[in-house]
Amino acid sequence: MSYLGRRLIRAAFLLVGVSILCFLFTEMAPGSFFDEMRLNPQISPETISSLRSRYGLDQSLVVRYGRWLRSALHADFGYSIAYNAPVAPLLWSRAKNTLLLATTGMLLTWLVSIPLGVWAAARSGRMLDKSVRVASSLLVSIPEVVIAVALLAIVVRWRVLPVGGMTSMDDEGLSQWARLQEIASRMLLPTIILTLGESAIIVRHLRASVLEVLDTPFVQAARGLGIGRMRLLFRHVLPVAASPAISLLGFSLAGLLSGSLLVEVICGWPGLGPLILDATLSRDFYLVIGGIMLSALFMVGGNLVADIMLLACDPRIRTGALDAR
Amino acid sequence: MRAKTASLIVALVGLHLTLLLAGFVAPCDPGAQDRDLPYAPPTRLHFVDASSWHLRPFVYRWSAGPDGYFENKRQSFPVHFLTGGPAYKLLGIFEAKWHLFGVDEPARIALLGTDGFGRDEFSRVLSGGQISVAAGIAATLLALLAGSIFGIVAGYYGRLTDESLMGATELFLSLPWLYFLLGVRAFLPLHLSPARTFLLLTCVIGLIGWARPARLVRGIVLSARSRNYVLAARSFGGSDVYLMWRHILPEVLGLLLTQAALLVPRYIAAEVTLSFFGLGVNEPVASWGNMLSTLQQYSVLVSYAWLLAPAAAMVVTSVIYSILADTLHSRLEFRST
Numbered sequence: 001m002s003y004l005g006r007r008l009i010r011a012a013f014l015l016v017g018v019s020i021l022c023f024l025f026t027e028m029a030p031g032s033f034f035d036e037m038r039l040n041p042q043i044s045p046e047t048i049s050s051l052r053s054r055y056g057l058d059q060s061l062v063v064r065y066g067r068w069l070r071s072a073l074h075a076d077f078g079y080s081i082a083y084n085a086p087v088a089p090l091l092w093s094r095a096k097n098t099l100l101l102a103t104t105g106m107l108l109t110w111l112v113s114i115p116l117g118v119w120a121a122a123r124s125g126r127m128l129d130k131s132v133r134v135a136s137s138l139l140v141s142i143p144e145v146v147i148a149v150a151l152l153a154i155v156v157r158w159r160v161l162p163v164g165g166m167t168s169m170d171d172e173g174l175s176q177w178a179r180l181q182e183i184a185s186r187m188l189l190p191t192i193i194l195t196l197g198e199s200a201i202i203v204r205h206l207r208a209s210v211l212e213v214l215d216t217p218f219v220q221a222a223r224g225l226g227i228g229r230m231r232l233l234f235r236h237v238l239p240v241a242a243s244p245a246i247s248l249l250g251f252s253l254a255g256l257l258s259g260s261l262l263v264e265v266i267c268g269w270p271g272l273g274p275l276i277l278d279a280t281l282s283r284d285f286y287l288v289i290g291g292i293m294l295s296a297l298f299m300v301g302g303n304l305v306a307d308i309m310l311l312a313c314d315p316r317i318r319t320g321a322l323d324a325r
Numbered sequence: 326m327r328a329k330t331a332s333l334i335v336a337l338v339g340l341h342l343t344l345l346l347a348g349f350v351a352p353c354d355p356g357a358q359d360r361d362l363p364y365a366p367p368t369r370l371h372f373v374d375a376s377s378w379h380l381r382p383f384v385y386r387w388s389a390g391p392d393g394y395f396e397n398k399r400q401s402f403p404v405h406f407l408t409g410g411p412a413y414k415l416l417g418i419f420e421a422k423w424h425l426f427g428v429d430e431p432a433r434i435a436l437l438g439t440d441g442f443g444r445d446e447f448s449r450v451l452s453g454g455q456i457s458v459a460a461g462i463a464a465t466l467l468a469l470l471a472g473s474i475f476g477i478v479a480g481y482y483g484r485l486t487d488e489s490l491m492g493a494t495e496l497f498l499s500l501p502w503l504y505f506l507l508g509v510r511a512f513l514p515l516h517l518s519p520a521r522t523f524l525l526l527t528c529v530i531g532l533i534g535w536a537r538p539a540r541l542v543r544g545i546v547l548s549a550r551s552r553n554y555v556l557a558a559r560s561f562g563g564s565d566v567y568l569m570w571r572h573i574l575p576e577v578l579g580l581l582l583t584q585a586a587l588l589v590p591r592y593i594a595a596e597v598t599l600s601f602f603g604l605g606v607n608e609p610v611a612s613w614g615n616m617l618s619t620l621q622q623y624s625v626l627v628s629y630a631w632l633l634a635p636a637a638a639m640v641v642t643s644v645i646y647s648i649l650a651d652t653l654h655s656r657l658e659f660r661s662t
Contacts, residue, residue, distance in 0.1 A: 141647035143594030
């Protein structure tokens with residue numbers, strides 16, 4: 001378990017580091033939330049400076065960071081000036097939707113890419129493999145913005161799916177089940193966009209690592225013993241081939257979170273994306289910092305999950321055989 | 326193999342030359358508005374009129390009717406090649422008036438239609454591409470410069486230097502890039518002159534991206550620094566800087582080239598995403614991102630498919646670069662290891 005313990009300590013250090021980095025960046029910022037107010041002749045400079053001191057913006061960097069740390073320990077993560085409320089509840093109400101999108105996207109990604117990757121590797125050089133390879137390298141190279149805008153154009157043009165928001169405006173009268181259906185149908189497009197981009201990457205890696213494992217002596221031995229093709233692939237090859245792909249999990253989570261930020265803005269999904277974009281545009285620094293911290297937290301959590309899965313999958317980590325490296 | 330490489334080079338050179346000479350290739354001034362022709366569909370090239378065939382294509386003018394635009398067939402305008410037109414600055418320096426093609430006034434040729442202000446989408450895709458691709462390339466250079474310096478230093482000196490630098494990369498890699506990008510962008514001024522925005526964007530994108538190349542470079546340097554010829558050069562009294570520059574850097578070059586081909590499209594996408602959100606290059610200067618951002622209105626997205634042209638241009642650029650990256654990867658990196 002010391003393996004996980006070390007990972008946890010590392011994660012904590014990482015989060016503190018990210019927060020320090022954020023505050024260092026705020027030092028660079030030339031403007032603040034109240035800059036727009038300064039243009040308004042009806043607000044006196046005194047009012048603005050009193051507001052600044054009320055939110056602690058006139059303090060030095062160290063003092064501000066100390067205050068922020070204290071509020072972070074109280075699970076507030078600072079105070080949003082635009083919303084006049086603590087940051088954490090604001091973020092959390094949106095983060096649920098982002099997490100819903102990202103986890104669904106991730107599940108779907110793995111559901112699609114594991115069979116495709118294994119299958120393509122098992123039939124390497126044939127039609128299926130070639131088409132999977134071409135499609136995945138095309139999807140990897142096309143930027144997510146383009147995929148999102150193009151799919152949205154198709155969907156909106158032919159009214160395939162409802163788009164925008166989580167539910168329709170008049171969702172009050174709907175039953176629980178109808179609401180769920182509504183949310184699911186609106187979630188479909190963003191999830192598909194996310195899955196397309198992510199699974200292309202995973203399929204490529206999985207295919208490569210399965211191909212590598214297929215060449216090893218133990219697979220040939222297993223084949224010689226007469227183990228069936230399906231059992232061989234999914235019981236014997238996949239667990240070995242999966243471990244490099246699992247260590248990609250954290251990486252692909254980063255992609256999913258970035259992607260979902262983009263997709264949320266484009267599809268109008270009420271997640272973190274639109275909130276942080278608005279905060280960026282209105283220079284609501286604590287909200288932006290909160291958003292960055294939350295994304296870092298997700299990443300750290302995702303990497304921990306990946307570590308646990310690796311621990312379960314790869315006995316070499318349990319026995320410490322890899323620590324020598 | 327050779328034919329493939331040749332066509333790749335042709336595509337690369339063609340793409341960049343077209344963008345570099347955008348003023349010459351584009352028939353119109355990318356900023357010139359025509360309030361009478363908002364959202365006009367792409368101009369059709371005709372070869373056949375009522376009487377006969379023509380070798381030289383010609384166009385009709387769009388006229389606004391009760392149900393949209395229709396071609397006004399009373400007068401036809403032949404397309405001229407290498408003709409005079411609106412003045413522009415070639416490569417940003419030379420005053421020039423020559424265009425690859427164009428039609429006589431008052432007709433206009435808009436190969437990809439026009440946007441909401443009646444500006445020629447084709448000319449804007451080209452001049453926006455200049456901005457977006459240049460931003461991508463500049464940011465890549467910056468990221469690779471920073472990444473290779475830190476990576477070489479970390480790998481070469483090892484110990485504490487290595488650990489602190491790699492800790493820093495971990496910090497940068499622990500954030501989803503778009504959150505990071507938005508965050509850093511949030512702390513910088515929103516409204517700037519186009520030139521300063523461009524500079525700022527490339528700096529931000531490049532500085533966020535240094536971490537991954539730095540780690541990759543470090544990996545190679547770790548194995549390179551104990552090679553015999555490096556040890557030999559050190560025993561002759563070569564200084565650290567000399568060793569890094571003369572013996573270690575060449576080992577890394579293959580990786581850097583491959584990374585460059587990988588990163589350019591990614592950073593183009595980063596610039597496009599920021600401009601799409603309204604945080605990057607602003608109107609009236611065109612960039613693929615702010616051109617696409619008009620599509621955030623569903624009504625525009627549905628009705629005017631030709632406004633997706635910048636997206637298509639991005640796809641072409643990204644695909645060319647990713648083929649380049651694959652080619653470089655198989656040629657350079659497998660040879661060196």
